[in-house]
Amino acid sequence: MTAALLEVEDLRAGYGSVPVLQGVSFSVAEGETAVMFGLNGAGKSTTVNTIAGLLKTWGGQVRFDGSPLTGLSTTEIVKRGISLSPEGRRVFPQLSVRTNLELGSWTRRSVQKEQMAKVFSYFPRLEERVDQLAGTLSGGEQQMLAIGRALMSKPRLLLIDEASLGLSPKLTQTVFQVVDQINDDGTTVVIVEQNVGVLPYADQALVMQKGTITFDGRGSDLHETGDLRAAYLG
Amino acid sequence: MHVVADTFSPQLHLVTPLISGLADGAAYGLFGLGLVLLYKSNRIFNFAQGEFATVAAIVAFLFDRGVGWVPKVPYFIAITFGVLAAVLVAMATERLVIRPLFHRPRVVLVVATVGVALFLVGVEGLLPYPQTASLRTISDALGVRSYLTQVDGVVVLDQDVAKLIVLAVLAVLAFLFFRYTHTGTAILAVSQDATAARVVGISVERVSMATWAIAGFLGGVAGVLLAVPPSGSVTPGAFTGLTLVVAFSAAVLGGMTSLPGAFVGGILIGLINAFANADHSFVPGLNSLPTSQAEVAVALVLLLVLLVRPRGLLGREA
Ligand SMILES: Nc1ncnc2c1ncn2[C@@H]1O[C@H](COP(=O)(O)OP(=O)(O)OP(=O)(O)O)[C@@H](O)[C@H]1O
Ligand SMILES: [Mg+2]
Numbered sequence: 001m002t003a004a005l006l007e008v009e010d011l012r013a014g015y016g017s018v019p020v021l022q023g024v025s026f027s028v029a030e031g032e033t034a035v036m037f038g039l040n041g042a043g044k045s046t047t048v049n050t051i052a053g054l055l056k057t058w059g060g061q062v063r064f065d066g067s068p069l070t071g072l073s074t075t076e077i078v079k080r081g082i083s084l085s086p087e088g089r090r091v092f093p094q095l096s097v098r099t100n101l102e103l104g105s106w107t108r109r110s111v112q113k114e115q116m117a118k119v120f121s122y123f124p125r126l127e128e129r130v131d132q133l134a135g136t137l138s139g140g141e142q143q144m145l146a147i148g149r150a151l152m153s154k155p156r157l158l159l160i161d162e163a164s165l166g167l168s169p170k171l172t173q174t175v176f177q178v179v180d181q182i183n184d185d186g187t188t189v190v191i192v193e194q195n196v197g198v199l200p201y202a203d204q205a206l207v208m209q210k211g212t213i214t215f216d217g218r219g220s221d222l223h224e225t226g227d228l229r230a231a232y233l234g
Numbered sequence: 235m236h237v238v239a240d241t242f243s244p245q246l247h248l249v250t251p252l253i254s255g256l257a258d259g260a261a262y263g264l265f266g267l268g269l270v271l272l273y274k275s276n277r278i279f280n281f282a283q284g285e286f287a288t289v290a291a292i293v294a295f296l297f298d299r300g301v302g303w304v305p306k307v308p309y310f311i312a313i314t315f316g317v318l319a320a321v322l323v324a325m326a327t328e329r330l331v332i333r334p335l336f337h338r339p340r341v342v343l344v345v346a347t348v349g350v351a352l353f354l355v356g357v358e359g360l361l362p363y364p365q366t367a368s369l370r371t372i373s374d375a376l377g378v379r380s381y382l383t384q385v386d387g388v389v390v391l392d393q394d395v396a397k398l399i400v401l402a403v404l405a406v407l408a409f410l411f412f413r414y415t416h417t418g419t420a421i422l423a424v425s426q427d428a429t430a431a432r433v434v435g436i437s438v439e440r441v442s443m444a445t446w447a448i449a450g451f452l453g454g455v456a457g458v459l460l461a462v463p464p465s466g467s468v469t470p471g472a473f474t475g476l477t478l479v480v481a482f483s484a485a486v487l488g489g490m491t492s493l494p495g496a497f498v499g500g501i502l503i504g505l506i507n508a509f510a511n512a513d514h515s516f517v518p519g520l521n522s523l524p525t526s527q528a529e530v531a532v533a534l535v536l537l538l539v540l541l542v543r544p545r546g547l548l549g550r551e552a
Binding site for chain 1: 419420
């Protein structure tokens with residue numbers, strides 16, 4: 001196993017005065033794909049949002065490539081090489097596909113051209129619709145755009161929150177395959193999913209329950225031991 | 235202006251209202267630009283926009299005249315100081331009032347801007363200066379005649395021409411700013427989805443500050459151009475009371491989110507106002523109304539436009 005790119009250590013965070021993450025710990029090795037499962041409300045989005053700097057860390061810490069991210073702004077975190085494709089897609093609806101993508105390289109304009117070409121090679125559909133307003137794209141196309149936009153900063157770590165939500169089984173497979181390809185091209189990926197169809201593409205599997213990690217192992221182990229069933233049935 | 239004539243007179247019924255309508259319309263348009271900018275980016279109606287203008291006018295006046303301990307400086311420096319003061323006040327508004335309330339419902343923010351306006355009117359009222367005076371016009375400062383040309387015997391004031399030119403230039407610049415600059419695009423991005431903007435690494439705080447600074451600049455420019463004779467003054471609250479409400483109608487008419495719309499809406503409202511006031515005995519029904527017919531006409535047009543096009547003339551979103 002190679003060195004860990006992302007190390008989450010006893011992470012605590014929440015909303016207002018309500019704690020959600022009750023000490024989350026896991027690490028992801030450089031070049032791997034980790035998938036995180038868990039029931040609705042388990043704290044998966046809270047975890048990736050805290051890593052991306054959208055939420056304040058209450059306790060514990062996140063280390064990226066060895067250095068702690070505590071207290072850094074989202075701008076700084078994106079610059080260091082972490083990029084999030086947030087839950088619910090959240091594209092800029094009244095801006096064109098092109099402008100959405102360009103905004104993705106807000107912190108690193110020098111890589112814009114190169115990454116745009118890369119995104120179009122992963123998602124040719126986006127290139128066909130480059131001048132269309134993002135809000136008029138189909139749900140699946142918006143999901144591609146959200147992932148594409150996250151790639152525009154040339155991240156070392158890509159966080160994807162719910163890639164398959166609302167997508168047809170066929171498109172879900174396509175998106176998973178592209179994510180696999182992105183990973184093959186050298187980007188470390190953490191993907192939050194409800195769809196177990198992602199497992200064949202994952203090196204590492206995590207299960208989150210009530211704000212803590214209850215399973216952390218190889219993707220193949222999760223399949224065999226039935227831990228996943230346990231996680232989902234509580 | 236209220237003129238009465240028995241028969242149609244091209245001068246009274248056409249040229250005079252056309253010229254005064256364009257001039258007033260330019261004023262509404264200038265305010266409208268600032269209002270549209272903040273609506274586009276923060277989804278709020280900024281009731282403090284009128285006082286940004288007043289602050290600029292007062293500060294420019296103090297420096298132009300050299301009131302009290304304020305040193306007298308050349309006119310164009312004085313109005314630059316005025317505009318800068320409006321920018322600073324707008325930035326302070328963002329930092330001290332808007333940002334702490336940013337995650338509250340929009341209506342809270344709107345009420346907060348009303349509070350800012352009232353606060354500024356109060357502070358202005360405490361300042362020791364001749365409050366009914368007005369700022370000098372550009373032609374006055376340059377020592378030239380107040381008008382260069384007449385149309386059909388009706389004087390076209392230089393200051394009014396200046397208002398129109400500045401309005402047109404600022405409207406075009408604002409449009410280009412949103413279309414072609416990174417900061418302009420970032421403002422749009424934040425307005426459409428602040429969380430997504432943060433996700434790509436845009437500093438929402440910095441963008442918000444920039445937006446308010448620009449709104450302060452637009453308000454300030456309006457202030458130093460409008461607080462002049464014959465009808466303008468540096469009186470506290472003057473713009474809030476007289477101009478702002480009409481400017482809102484102008485912005486809504488143009489489509490609250492469209493910068494060219496603010497321009498078109500402003501000019502249209504100015505013209506409607508002026509023509510309705512010119513008392514056309516040949517427009518059936520209108521001359522039988524009392525003197526407030528101009529407001530009735532404005533309200534009527536606004537209502538009709540919104541019924542047919544709820545998003546305003548040039549607005550793109552509902
Ligand atoms: N903005 C918020 N304010 C208050 N509580 C929140 C907020 N967002 C999430 N929560 C709460 O935090 C808990 C964890 O939510 P989170 O979104 O992290 O879950 P999740 O695992 O991503 O669920 P899902 O699978 O439904 O996306 C939930 O109980 C939720 O109600
Ligand atoms: Mg979630």
